[in-house]
Amino acid sequence: MRLISSRKIRDGVELARDVVHGPPGTAPLLRAGVRLSARYATLLPDAGVGSVWIHDALGEAIEVAEPLTPETRDKVHRATANALSAAGTGLRTGAGMPSAAVEALADVATAMVEDLLDCPDAALALHDLSSFDDYTHRHSVQVTVLGLLIARRAWSTDGWTDYRGRRRHDRLEDRMRKLGLGLLVHDVGKLAVPPEILNKPGRLTDEEMTVMKIHPVAGAELLRPADLSPLALSVVRDHHERIDGSGYPQGLFGPQIQDFPRIAAVADVYDAITSERVYKPAAPPHVGVRIIREGSGGQFCPTVVRHFNAVVMPYPVGHEIELPDGRIGVVAAVDVDEPDCPVVRVMSGEGFAEVKVDMTAERESVTA
Numbered sequence: 209m210r211l212i213s214s215r216k217i218r219d220g221v222e223l224a225r226d227v228v229h230g231p232p233g234t235a236p237l238l239r240a241g242v243r244l245s246a247r248y249a250t251l252l253p254d255a256g257v258g259s260v261w262i263h264d265a266l267g268e269a270i271e272v273a274e275p276l277t278p279e280t281r282d283k284v285h286r287a288t289a290n291a292l293s294a295a296g297t298g299l300r301t302g303a304g305m306p307s308a309a310v311e312a313l314a315d316v317a318t319a320m321v322e323d324l325l326d327c328p329d330a331a332l333a334l335h336d337l338s339s340f341d342d343y344t345h346r347h348s349v350q351v352t353v354l355g356l357l358i359a360r361r362a363w364s365t366d367g368w369t370d371y372r373g374r375r376r377h378d379r380l381e382d383r384m385r386k387l388g389l390g391l392l393v394h395d396v397g398k399l400a401v402p403p404e405i406l407n408k409p410g411r412l413t414d415e416e417m418t419v420m421k422i423h424p425v426a427g428a429e430l431l432r433p434a435d436l437s438p439l440a441l442s443v444v445r446d447h448h449e450r451i452d453g454s455g456y457p458q459g460l461f462g463p464q465i466q467d468f469p470r471i472a473a474v475a476d477v478y479d480a481i482t483s484e485r486v487y488k489p490a491a492p493p494h495v496g497v498r499i500i501r502e503g504s505g506g507q508f509c510p511t512v513v514r515h516f517n518a519v520v521m522p523y524p525v526g527h528e529i530e531l532p533d534g535r536i537g538v539v540a541a542v543d544v545d546e547p548d549c550p551v552v553r554v555m556s557g558e559g560f561a562e563v564k565v566d567m568t569a570e571r572e573s574v575t576a
């Protein structure tokens with residue numbers, strides 16, 4: 209199977225996975241196996257579905273693992289939708305987010321951690337949560353998956369440092385659950401930002417930016433009655449802080465920023481760049497990866513970026529890419545040690561060939 213932009217749907221293409229879109233419990237918009245017509249090339253992007261998995265000869269026998277099981281996805285979908293609506297009510301009444309909603313999210317974070325501890329490192333479908341119709345909702349879940357994958361890699365490789373400065377390798381799951389909960393609610397304060405600012409196409413004015421920048425503090429305030437752990441709360445409050453001091457709300461610098469928000473910052477920015485929005489198409493993964501790599505040591509923690517590079521491939525398996533020579537191909541495999549040199553399936557004569565391509569080079573290099 210392979211993933212194509214919904215804008216590239218042509219008559220007769222066969223869907224490889226259901227397209228589920230809408231509130232929890234909604235029946236799939238389209239079922240796996242159905243053949244699409246070209247009109248879906250405008251219908252699906254208009255509905256916010258930026259890409260679809262299809263079956264065709266070019267994508268044959270390419271397998272892509274999903275980080276979450278369908279059961280967990282469904283559970284996450286429901287709990288996050290309920291929590292967002294409870295948070296909206298809590299904001300309007302001034303009562304804050306009810307602790308029951310946060311407890312439900314903590315259960316969901318536990319289910320996500322269990323799935324993610326089991327899943328393989330590479331060849332993961334990280335861009336496949338089109339079923340979440342609301343951007344803040346979808347973004348929260350995608351950032352959680354990505355942040356947890358980075359954390360798993362980082363803490364299982366290097367361990368983590370406790371408040372006494374000791375390097376530790378225990379309590380990995382417990383930390384992941386706390387991080388997961390923080391990531392699920394990291395942008396809940398955006399409910400306090402007027403939608404016309406939140407969804408404004410293009411640059412915000414200085415005044416609008418000032419309003420936008422309240423969301424980390426508004427989120428922490430909204431969560432006050434829920435008694436979140438300080439670690440989870442640090443994600444909400446500090447995910448826009450930057451290592452070089454250029455972030456907000458406090459302009460914290462380097463060591464003042466804890467591990468959790470350092471991971472959240474990378475996952476958050478990568479997902480924002482690679483997500484479809486009403487006013488912009490999704491940037492391809494290699495653009496997101498390049499921006500994160502360029503920010504290493506400046507905006508982003510270099511250690512987090514190093515682990516991000518082992519989790520997020522610039523040319524993910526199943527994605528269609530344009531080769532340096534202009535040909536179009538589908539990524540069939542990628543080696544984590546050579547992320548910029550995927551094995552790509554391309555048309556060749558009557559059939560296909562698989563070639564290893566250096567995407568940073570002017571000319572492709574072919575291996576046997």
Ligand SMILES: [Fe+2]
Nearest residue numbers: 394395447448
């Ligand atoms: Fe945010």
